[in-house]
Amino acid sequence: MDLIQELKKTPFYNIHVNLGARMVDFAGFSMPVQYESIIKEHEAVRNKAGVFDVSHMGEFLLEGKDVKSFLQYVMINDLKLLEPTKGQYSCMCYENGTVVDDLVYYEEEPERFRMIVNASNVEKDFQWLIEHIEGRDVKITNLSLERCRLAFQGPKSDEYLQPLVDVDLSSINRFYFAHTTLNGAPIFIARTGYTGERGFEISFDNKYAEKVWNDLTKAGASPAGLGARDSLRLEATYSLYGHEISDSITPIEAGLFWLVKPKEGIDYIGKETLLKQKSEGTDRIIVGLNLLDRGIIREHYKIFKNGNEIGFVTSGGFSPTLKKTIGLGLVEKQYSEVGTEFEIEIRNKFLRGKIVATPFYRNV
Amino acid sequence: MEYEFPDDIKYMKTHEWARIEGDMATIGITDYAQHQLGDIVYVELPEIGRTLEKDSNAGEIESVKAVGEILMPLSGEIAEINAIIIESPESINSSPYGTGWMMKIKVSNSSEINELLSVEDYKKIVEEEKK
Numbered sequence: 001m002d003l004i005q006e007l008k009k010t011p012f013y014n015i016h017v018n019l020g021a022r023m024v025d026f027a028g029f030s031m032p033v034q035y036e037s038i039i040k041e042h043e044a045v046r047n048k049a050g051v052f053d054v055s056h057m058g059e060f061l062l063e064g065k066d067v068k069s070f071l072q073y074v075m076i077n078d079l080k081l082l083e084p085t086k087g088q089y090s091c092m093c094y095e096n097g098t099v100v101d102d103l104v105y106y107e108e109e110p111e112r113f114r115m116i117v118n119a120s121n122v123e124k125d126f127q128w129l130i131e132h133i134e135g136r137d138v139k140i141t142n143l144s145l146e147r148c149r150l151a152f153q154g155p156k157s158d159e160y161l162q163p164l165v166d167v168d169l170s171s172i173n174r175f176y177f178a179h180t181t182l183n184g185a186p187i188f189i190a191r192t193g194y195t196g197e198r199g200f201e202i203s204f205d206n207k208y209a210e211k212v213w214n215d216l217t218k219a220g221a222s223p224a225g226l227g228a229r230d231s232l233r234l235e236a237t238y239s240l241y242g243h244e245i246s247d248s249i250t251p252i253e254a255g256l257f258w259l260v261k262p263k264e265g266i267d268y269i270g271k272e273t274l275l276k277q278k279s280e281g282t283d284r285i286i287v288g289l290n291l292l293d294r295g296i297i298r299e300h301y302k303i304f305k306n307g308n309e310i311g312f313v314t315s316g317g318f319s320p321t322l323k324k325t326i327g328l329g330l331v332e333k334q335y336s337e338v339g340t341e342f343e344i345e346i347r348n349k350f351l352r353g354k355i356v357a358t359p360f361y362r363n364v
Numbered sequence: 365m366e367y368e369f370p371d372d373i374k375y376m377k378t379h380e381w382a383r384i385e386g387d388m389a390t391i392g393i394t395d396y397a398q399h400q401l402g403d404i405v406y407v408e409l410p411e412i413g414r415t416l417e418k419d420s421n422a423g424e425i426e427s428v429k430a431v432g433e434i435l436m437p438l439s440g441e442i443a444e445i446n447a448i449i450i451e452s453p454e455s456i457n458s459s460p461y462g463t464g465w466m467m468k469i470k471v472s473n474s475s476e477i478n479e480l481l482s483v484e485d486y487k488k489i490v491e492e493e494k495k
Contacts, residue, residue, distance in 0.1 A: 033429070037402070038428045038429070227402075227428060296405060
């Protein structure tokens with residue numbers, strides 16, 4: 001059975017295959033894990049610039065008089081901090097404070113918002129939003145399959161991109177966006193990213209896919225796959241849905257205290273539970289992990305203290321920038337202080353580790 | 365994708381190779397194996413002096429995305445391990461048959477050498493796996 005035929009393809013699929021990328025199933029899409037080497041692609045992003053196909057992610061347009069108050073109801077972050085041309089990171093939560101998804105939305109106009117969501121949650125998020133409109137004047141359009149998305153990240157991203165676009169990139173501050181053209185192709189461009197480097201995330205109509213990709217790689221960006229995307233975000237200590245946040249881990253447990261806003265006088269889903277967790281604390285919390293013995297930290301490994309299980313690894317791997325293994329884990333609050341030593345069970349052996357401060361790396 | 369298949373060594377279907385020199389054998393993993401694993405970031409090898417049986421566990425090799433078990437191609441005593449790959453595991457990716465060698469053993473049962481695969485037989489196994 002040729003599974004590839006059943007997987008969805010992004011408009012960049014042929015480019016990936018022609019570059020010899022190793023393709024895997026991710027959220028129902030055939031996506032490149034690596035082209036040549038995860039570590040080389042990771043280093044290219046840290047040293048100059050890389051371009052990632054993130055078209056498997058979801059893109060929604062929300063329009064209507066009540067969009068802002070609707071988002072205030074389903075989002076835990078505060079839209080009072082927004083203005084046209086600005087975006088905001090947030091979680092949508094369940095009543096019990098656990099997470100439906102983490103995402104970014106951008107205020108195009110007070111009654112028009114663009115939202116980018118995780119690939120694994122596109123249908124779930126769309127349903128969640130629709131179900132909670134509840135008579136408000138809000139219309140939601142799913143643009144995921146008609147527009148493609150690229151992440152362009154690295155210290156040289158401004159330098160490489162400026163000659164191609166019709167906007168002064170230095171005027172776009174972090175989390176702000178613009179509509180411009182890239183060598184004639186109309187694009188939405190935001191100064192946001194998931195790598196811990198300066199960079200942009202752009203979305204545009206599918207018909208410009210190959211043209212924009214070629215313009216960006218000709219400008220100097222290296223193709224980078226999902227493997228590098230994961231090792232970069234782990235170094236930068238950005239949460240990954242299903243790992244540090246999920247339908248069983250709240251933003252407060254994930255350490256995202258700042259994301260849970262008081263929003264006085266405004267009701268939002270999860271508000272009571274989350275504000276309580278914010279003021280009283282939680283029994284467990286996400287922490288940074290290093291090993292003292294040789295090995296590699298990986299997801300799901302159990303964490304022990306004095307023979308008792310105190311938590312588990314939510315994400316782990318090798319950091320090309322720090323040249324050692326790093327990880328994130330959910331541990332009992334009483335053992336979460338930086339410097340605390342623990343044991344981690346790796347294939348029937350117990351290795352020594354230590355809790356460390358995060359982020360491991362940021363250069364934004 | 366062209367993989368390297370030196371013809372002066374013997375192979376295992378689990379992708380280890382053995383270069384026989386007198387009563388010693390140098391052991392490593394093949395070019396095909398290093399390519400499948402991707403960037404190798406960690407290697408664990410047995411202690412010098414240990415005696416291990418053919419096909420038993422002889423350590424672990426981890427890449428960014430995968431964990432693999434190394435098996436002994438032949439029974440013998442671990443005589444030497446390659447310090448270079450402990451320090452720089454990526455040497456296995458760049459030179460799986462050269463500087464990326466893993467360990468040298470004193471072969472205890474030379475008749476086991478006949479059970480190893482020739483380069484032609486190993487190539488067939490790789491062809492099957494690629495399908």
